[in-house]
Amino acid sequence: MRILVIEDDATTGDYIAQGLQQEGHTVELSRGGRDGLIVAQTHDFDVLVVDRMLPDLDGLSLVRTLRAARNLTPALFLTALGGVDDRIEGLNAGGDDYLVKPFAFGELSARLNALARRPQMRQATVLSAGDLRMDLIARSVTRGDQAIDLLPREFALLECLLRRKGRVQTRTMLLEAVWDLNFDPQTNVVESHISRLRAKIDKPFDTEIIRTVRGAGYRIDP
Amino acid sequence: MTGRRAILRKAPIWRAILRTTPMRLTLRLALVFTLISIAGFGATWWLADREFREAVEETLEQRIESLAGAGDADAIARAVFDAARRTDGEHMILRYDRGALSIGNYRGPLPEGRLREALLEDDDNDVEGSYLLLTEQARGGLLTAGQEASALRNLREAFLQVLVFTLLPTILLAALGGVVMARRAARRSAAIDEALARLTGGDLSARVAQVPGPPDDLTRIGAGLDRLAAAQEASVSALKQVSADIAHDLKTPIQRLSVLLEQAAARAPEIAELDKARTEAEGIVATFHALLRIAQIEGGSPRARFAPVDLGALARTLAEVYEPAAEESGRRLALTLRDAAWVQGDRTLLGQVLANLIENALRHGAGPVELTVEGATITIADHGPGIPQAEREPVLRRLYRLDRSRSTPGNGLGLAMVDAVVKLHQGQLELHDNQPGLKVTVRLERGKPPASGVA
Incomplete structure (x- = not known):
């Protein structure tokens, strides 16, 4: 860039x-x-x-x-x-x-x-990373051949990370994008949400999809 | 901000005029003047009426005396008969009653009494109208003389007319003058009201619009208000300048400091103190940031930007954001919505209020945290140690911390920020004992949801 x-x-x-x-x-x-x-x-x-x-x-x-x-x-x-x-x-x-x-x-x-301007993938109805697939129309998430049940906000959080695949999303960016909130929380609120999401999409599997970037935030690798 | 203005605009102009000081003074003066006039005229009329009656009574007495002096009853009867023939009933009646005998130029019924006023009618003798009658005993009969007294009525009417013709124009003129003065006063006080509403709404550039006409006390008050607003505006802009200067002059070196610390940490990751130093620098930044923000909010962050905020939805969002964090620390966050209202406000700032209160309850409280939105009132209660009565006022001060919470994280600005935001929204912040624990209540003014169909 x-x-x-x-x-x-x-x-x-x-x-x-x-x-x-x-x-x-x-x-x-x-x-x-x-x-x-x-x-x-x-x-x-x-x-x-x-x-x-x-x-x-x-x-x-x-x-x-x-x-x-x-x-x-x-x-x-x-x-x-x-x-x-x-x-x-x-x-x-x-x-x-x-x-x-x-x-x-x-x-x-x-x-x-x-x-930065990037080719937009707005029309995409399916987002994926590794063996994780998110169907935006059916609102369903699968990993491998296993269906994963997500709550609406967990879905939104994962969607946000998937849409910006390969780019780091900081805690404040996630708060803005998922909850439309514009402040710095003093408690680890985003961390708690991420760890709940991880418990569903990462823990039962061998490889980790959501990566923590130290001192910055989270990222899903393409 | 527009409550008073809206009332002023909606109320009919006459009501605004009636409420002005000049109009009230005018009406009061007109009332006093009317009462004095009526009393004066009444007294004069009463005196004139008495004079007239006395004069008529004297005439009637003389007449009766001269008739009674005619001799015995027959002589009196003759004298009355003669006199009555010569007297026009229209002006005076004479009559002598003795047993069945009744002589005179009036034969109709007579009311009882000595001196009295009566309406008589006898077409044969041209008698019609009001008469003042005097009756005396005379030789076993009753001798009556009466004088037509319409003059008395005329006098009364004349007095009433004089009263009406002098009093009415005076009152009308006074009222008109009052209205003219009152209109000017109403316009001036409306201008003052408007300026005040805008000033309290955060628009410090508002000034009292000058109304043409000679200066009066309201003009002076308006000018005083303008001077006050100008001073306020100057001090607020000075405050803004100072905070901008501080922000720039201190934040730039702090930025450099954290940059240097970050670079040092990258180069020597084995030095653990560098990480601690970075955390400290972040703490300085957070405190600094919150202080500047509170100052800005208190400096009258303009309410013009306020928009309808769905309190229920906002509380639901915040509850959702904090719920996993609460659970991780072994606590529970319970949300109750009852007829949650829309309020006119700043969503970001109100969200910050909710976040600060929830964080406080999680950090310093114990047991479940109960977040309730009922109408436009937010309540957050916990079951921790609470805040002693004597400390509930000072905890709202900046950087104030309870002794026991010095060891817990936080910068002592959370509640000060809440207080500033609630004040900006013209709401009330109350701290109560939850027995045990702390119950914080934020009362806001119920607003309207956004007009439907508008994106």
Whole structure:
């Protein structure tokens, strides 16, 4: 993926760029809003990482300008502001996702992967991973030739992981996608749901379908 | 936010006018004026009426005296007969009754009494109308003289007319003046009401609209309110600026710190302290984050963004999210919905309230956690140690923690956040003894579900 990072703080910027490069992405780093805007408009990127508070041109205006110029490259805002209003303001300005500083690198990486344009598999009626099959029409799950009974939310959780196969889903991403909740729980709520799901789809079998990615979240390998 | 405004808009304008101070003063003054006028006119009329009666009585007495002085009964009868022939019954009647004999220019019935007013009618003698009558004993008979007294009635009517013609226009003029003043006052107070409603609704840019006309006390109050709102707006925007500055100036170094810790941990995974340091940094971040968020909510996060929230559905979602975690720690989370209502609010913040309360109950309570939504009231009860009466107020403060819970995780901001969100929704937060345990009640205002057909 080609990623443009617009971040004025050198430590944070370098860290993001380094981390993303280690994951195999091509990263361009801009230190200012104006500079970033020019780079974003003159080159093609798969996803943008934009700090909201930039010294010359703030991130909101930057993305608004891009959208006005019909540049629809997905953008993720990084911000020190964490209020509900700020989040909505960011999404209204044309941002596609929002991450509050300080963040863990795993969270950023997972969210960028989710944002990047990928061939959509929306029409698919059957999702699968290994010998696990999910039939979206019959609402049934089988592993091998064994049927697995899932509760509606367990089904939704598994569907969410299967749809984004190969990409890490963080706890907050899962809370957003499955329950439409937008906060950081202080209890291990998502972990508990995952372990219930695992008890049904992984425990009785030899191989593990849902993998834990340390410090980030969960992933189903293709 | 629109409760008062809606009432103002719906109520007819005359009711708003009637409720203004100038209109009330005007009506009160008009009433006092009317009472004084009626009393004054009444007294004058009473005096004039008495004067008139006395004058008539004197005339009648003289007349009777002169007739009675004619001599014996026959002489009196003759004198009355002569006098009656010369007297027009329309103005005065004379009559002498003695036994079966009745002489005079009026032959109809006479009411009993000495001096009295009576309606008489005798077409033969042109007698018709109200008469003031005086009857005296005279030589074994009754001598009566009466004077037509319609003047008395006319006097009464004249007084009534004067009263009506002077009083009515005065009252009407006063009322009109009152209405004019009251309309202006009503418009001014409506402008003040509107500005207040918007200000309490979180729109700090609201100002009292100036109504044309000379300044008065309401204008002064309006101007004062504007100054207050401007000061409030300035301090809120200063607060926002300060929190934005703090957020930026402190969060950036914290970000760097956690970046460096993460990199260090990646390079030297054998140093266990690095992981602990990262956890600590995360703790700082969480606390910091919650503090900023509470400050933002208390700073009047605009209610304009509020939308209908299905409390029952939200409680069901949260119960579902926390249920496996509760079970893992050997607890049970029971949800009861009774006529769960929609409320006007912020779903994310209300979800945060439910999450914080459930987390508190799981963390500090014991036994099953009972989450109930009844109408627009949320109750969360546990069977743990509860919170002593004296501590129930301070636990809502930021960073306040009970001594015994210092060892459990948490930053002492959960209930402060709940309090801030409930206040933002103009609800009430109550902490009760669940005997044993803590029972938290959040009372919100019942709202309307979204209009059907709207996505």
